[in-house]
Amino acid sequence: MSIQHLGATTSSDSLRNRKRAATRLSIRRAAIELGLEHGYEHVTVDMICSASKISPRTFFNYFGSKEGVYASPNRAMPSEQRRRTFVESNNSGVFDDLFTLIADSLVEVDSNLELFQARRQLIHETPELLHKEKSRISELEETYVGYVLERYRFQGRNNAKTPDLADEAHLVVALVSGAMRFAMQKWVADNFSTTPEELVRNTSALVHRIASNEHWP
Amino acid sequence: MSIQHLGATTSSDSLRNRKRAATRLSIRRAAIELGLEHGYEHVTVDMICSASKISPRTFFNYFGSKEGVYASPNRAMPSEQRRRTFVESNNSGVFDDLFTLIADSLVEVDSNLELFQARRQLIHETPELLHKEKSRISELEETYVGYVLERYRFQGRNNAKTPDLADEAHLVVALVSGAMRFAMQKWVADNFSTTPEELVRNTSALVHRIASNEHWP
DNA sequence: AGCATAAGTGCAGTTCCTGCAAATATGCAG
DNA sequence: CTGCATATTTGCAGGAACTGCACTTATGCT
Structure with missing residues (x-):
């Protein structure tokens, strides 16, 4: 395993990471849109999943819970x-x-x-x-x-x-x-x-x- | 339906009400005891129910949710x-x-x-x-x-x-x-x-x- | 192209919780 | 005491959130 390799896999803008970020964003977008349309408690994670075309299992891999998708993505820690x-x-x-x-x-x-x-x-x-x-x-x-x-x-x-x-x-x-x-x-x-x-x-x-x-x- | 009747059913210490209060208390007691023993997240409502000898459905009739049984029973409003x-x-x-x-x-x-x-x-x-x-x-x-x-x-x-x-x-x-x-x-x-x-x-x-x-x- | 690793998926199972209708208990009237 | 109206409890079916595990697919090297 070379230094090149290490550098590539940990770089924050590899194809993988960009794809991950894009998926994450599209799920959040769908979730928020559905939330504003139907109200939070009437949105099921299945609805979010079909809207963003992923499996429910993947949803929980990303956000851990239904609430998680609506949480602030910021670290919110002072420098x-x-x-x-x-x-x-x-x-x-x-x-x-x-x-x-x-x-x-x-x-x-x-x-x-x-x-x-x-x-x-x-x-x-x-x-x-x-x-x-x-x-x-x-x-x-x-x-x-x-x-x-x-x-x-x-x-x-x-x-x-x-x-x-x-x-x-x-x-x-x-x-x-x-x-x-x-x-x-x-x-x-x-x-x-x-x-x-x-x-x-x-x-x-x-x-x-x-x-x-x-x-x- | 006589006034007598009304008075009896709405009195706060009828047999019914006392029994209700007793049940309520025994459920809460069991729930808190189990909570302190196993930790909140490892207590299931089924455990609480068998400990206090009621059906799960009755549990939810009383408290509405698992958290409900742990909520403060006070109104907490000033006179x-x-x-x-x-x-x-x-x-x-x-x-x-x-x-x-x-x-x-x-x-x-x-x-x-x-x-x-x-x-x-x-x-x-x-x-x-x-x-x-x-x-x-x-x-x-x-x-x-x-x-x-x-x-x-x-x-x-x-x-x-x-x-x-x-x-x-x-x-x-x-x-x-x-x-x-x-x-x-x-x-x-x-x-x-x-x-x-x-x-x-x-x-x-x-x-x-x-x-x-x-x-x- | 081949291969190690990461990402995504399917599925079975648990837990919380709800609606509905049936069973049971209570307390009063007669 | 007996029956009747009402309150309480229960069983059952099912929905939704969530987890563990094994499996498939995609990615990014060499």
């Missing part, structure tokens, strides 16, 4: 670059910085904008899928807790001075997640008309207003 | 009394008041404490059930948004002065939900050792600390 910026930033509060970080990583839009929006709409009108999407996001929460802790440590805070530092980090992430859910919901409700930047700005402003109405120190 | 107090209160900020309101309504413990804790533990160690529980809670969010808006109006705020008042209410609820998820997670992690009051106090204190570290007005 190392962004992570460092967040950890070492001191410009603004954790809340705003983390909110922006997550927003940026969510907004790396699908290659296909049309499909992306169709998918969003379907998810929006299907509570079951909406819940799944939410839990997918919250699975990353532990990662973000780690980032926040790194940032705290970078600022010189530690467990000796603040015994419940981990709790504080968890709560920050939980609060930001709440704000994020609000923002995303508003985004789909507005039919994606606002830019992510505006959205972030508006939400931040609202948070500030709420905070200033509390009797907090 | 009218509490609602009014929240709407008309002016002591503290919305955030703290809403957080307390929701916490109180969640904590009306099950009649059977042992079963309640067993259920909590099982949910805690079963991501799928945990997510379901979360979405069940978030279905009440619209109700809470209504409460917050009522409170705003009671304080003399309205859409004329604040066009995005509804957005503000939604965001408040989203933020409180985040804090609530944190608190509940901590509660199960601590094995229910802290009292709900402590939990609320600790979480509030953390929120205040976080807020004071932000550069908010």
